Each structure stands twice: as C-alpha cells, then as structure tokens.
Amino acid sequence: MIEITGLTKRYGSLTALSELNLHISPGEIFGFIGPNGAGKTTTMRILATLLEPTAGKASINGVDVMRQGKQVRRLVGYMPDFMGVYDDLKVYEYLEFFAAAFNIDRAKRKGIVEGVLELTDLTEKKAATVDSLSRGMQQRLGLARVLIHDPKVLILDEPASGLDPRARIEMRMLLRELKTMGKTIMISSHILSELEEMCDNVGIIEQGHLIFSGTMQDIHAKLGLGCKLRVYVPPEQTGRARELLASLPQVHQVDAVNEHLLVTMQNPDSPNGLLARTLVQGGLDLLQLVPEQIKLDEAFLQLTKGLVQ
Numbered sequence: 001m002i003e004i005t006g007l008t009k010r011y012g013s014l015t016a017l018s019e020l021n022l023h024i025s026p027g028e029i030f031g032f033i034g035p036n037g038a039g040k041t042t043t044m045r046i047l048a049t050l051l052e053p054t055a056g057k058a059s060i061n062g063v064d065v066m067r068q069g070k071q072v073r074r075l076v077g078y079m080p081d082f083m084g085v086y087d088d089l090k091v092y093e094y095l096e097f098f099a100a101a102f103n104i105d106r107a108k109r110k111g112i113v114e115g116v117l118e119l120t121d122l123t124e125k126k127a128a129t130v131d132s133l134s135r136g137m138q139q140r141l142g143l144a145r146v147l148i149h150d151p152k153v154l155i156l157d158e159p160a161s162g163l164d165p166r167a168r169i170e171m172r173m174l175l176r177e178l179k180t181m182g183k184t185i186m187i188s189s190h191i192l193s194e195l196e197e198m199c200d201n202v203g204i205i206e207q208g209h210l211i212f213s214g215t216m217q218d219i220h221a222k223l224g225l226g227c228k229l230r231v232y233v234p235p236e237q238t239g240r241a242r243e244l245l246a247s248l249p250q251v252h253q254v255d256a257v258n259e260h261l262l263v264t265m266q267n268p269d270s271p272n273g274l275l276a277r278t279l280v281q282g283g284l285d286l287l288q289l290v291p292e293q294i295k296l297d298e299a300f301l302q303l304t305k306g307l308v309q
C-alpha cells in the first residue's frame, strides 16, 4: 500500500532523511517511531505531497507521490502534528468546510459530517466552537477531518501527543476501529509502549536512518529477548536449581537475581517445558516460570544506543 524507496531529504547541509526504504501493507497499522528530529514528520509530509524529497521514490496504492499528487491526496488522510487555528468556527462548520474543499456534494455533506462526528464521538460538541474543545477533543476533531473524504490510507503524525491516559486509550480504540473499517494507518509517536499492542509492524528511525523495521516478535528475536525466562523456586532450592539448569545444553546462562533465576536459552525456540520438566524431575518445587517481557521502550533504547547491529 505504501512503498518508499531510497527516500532522501536534505535541508541545506542537513540530511533529514537518508535513503529510507519502507513497505506498509494494506490494512496494517504501522508504527513509525523515533526521537525528536528523527525525520518522522519529514517522511509523512512527503507522503502527503506537502514536501518534495531530494531523491528517492514513494507511492501509495501504486500512485506516485511526486507525480500524481492530486490522486494521492484523494487516497490519503494526513493529520499534521499541529492543527491550524480556526477560532470562531463551530465544529460542524469546520468539518463542512473541509467537505466542501474535497468537492463533496452539498447534499451529501451533512450526512458525511454527522458520520465522522459519530465515529469520533463528537456529536455532542458539534455546535461548540473549535477553540473551546479540550486538547483530546481537538485531536479527535483532527481525525474526523481527515476521514471526511473516506481515504484508504491515514497518515497520522503523533495523534496521541498531549492526551491524558484515558484519551490515549480512546484514541487507540478509535484507530483499531478504523483498521477494522479497512484503513491502512501509519502513525508516528515517541511513546513507544503505546504503539506496542496496536501496531502490526513498527519502523524505528533515527537521524534520518531506518534502524529497524519489522514486527514486535522481530524486535524480541533481534534482541534475543524471547530467550530469557525467570524461574522461581523456594529460596533453599535456588542453588540446586541453578546447577540443574546450567547443565542443560539448551541453556546458555543462568544468573541469580534476588530470589529467582534468570535463565538465558541458546535460542528463542527452546521449549519452556524443558526447564519445568528438569526442575520437577530433579525433585524441586517450581513455583513460577515467567518469560521475560520486553517493552518497546527498552528495545528502542537498546536499538538506538547501537547495542544491536
């Protein structure tokens, strides 16, 4: 659905994007993650036809972003990181304005505006002025706006920034709903853990370079985190448990951490059952066996610190 090849953007001597390659499949939620100044907004603005790249190619649904801008703008709903100010406009006037800008028939506009208000849970606020809305509502209005022309692809630049935890959850639910409606969604954020459960794939960008792209499982595998398990036995049995586990050829390392053992397997596919069986057959009481969870935040830090090649 979105294909980016060798995309490069320079501002004078600064290279904001360096030969970026990305592939986003139809119906996917793709998380675009990176610190301030990484090049997220630059990439998204290029996809939305608002910025010309210095080199490289991008297409959406097979339509060339640089050459067929008009068609691309019909396909894409782009929500910028900052919304323009339209002080005196009422919510429905604001949305009708954009409906008109997309040449939607006057007769159909009302129905469409009501539809997107409903979807974004803003029906009650339709007669309020835009500047009287809370931050979270304004973000939802921004989303309502980009849905007006029923685009196949949504490009959302930090839609959850500045939202409180509850509003974040609501935003996440709304995005999932949009996914079930068949939209392809590219969403940027620095709040990594937030994207973790929502995204099918993530791309991590830093200083204009894509340093990782894949699924969360890929991140786990890359960092070798699927290989770690925490093993809990009664305190007096930890020594024996350590000996038994360390003697297994599938086990790479066993560390004692507080009251439990942190076991690193040779490879992520080793069955968890092996450790449990070994302990029980050794006459020990296995209290708990917990696979090590990794947060996207940690993965991100490790990846960006260059700890993983």
Ligand SMILES: Nc1ncnc2c1ncn2[C@@H]1O[C@H](COP(=O)(O)OP(=O)(O)OP(=O)(O)O)[C@@H](O)[C@H]1O
Residues within 6 Å of the ligand: 011, 014, 016, 034, 035, 036, 037, 038, 039, 040, 041, 042, 043, 081, 190
């Ligand atoms: N119009 C511009 N002129 C010069 N430099 C720019 C311009 N726009 C962006 N840059 C630079 O390009 C780099 C990438 O910026 P970009 O806005 O794409 O980052 P970002 O990942 O969206 O960051 P943030 O998380 O802060 O939104 C930064 O170094 C920025 O200073």
Ligand SMILES: [Mg+2]
Residues within 6 Å of the ligand: 040, 041, 042, 081, 157
């Ligand atoms: Mg940005």
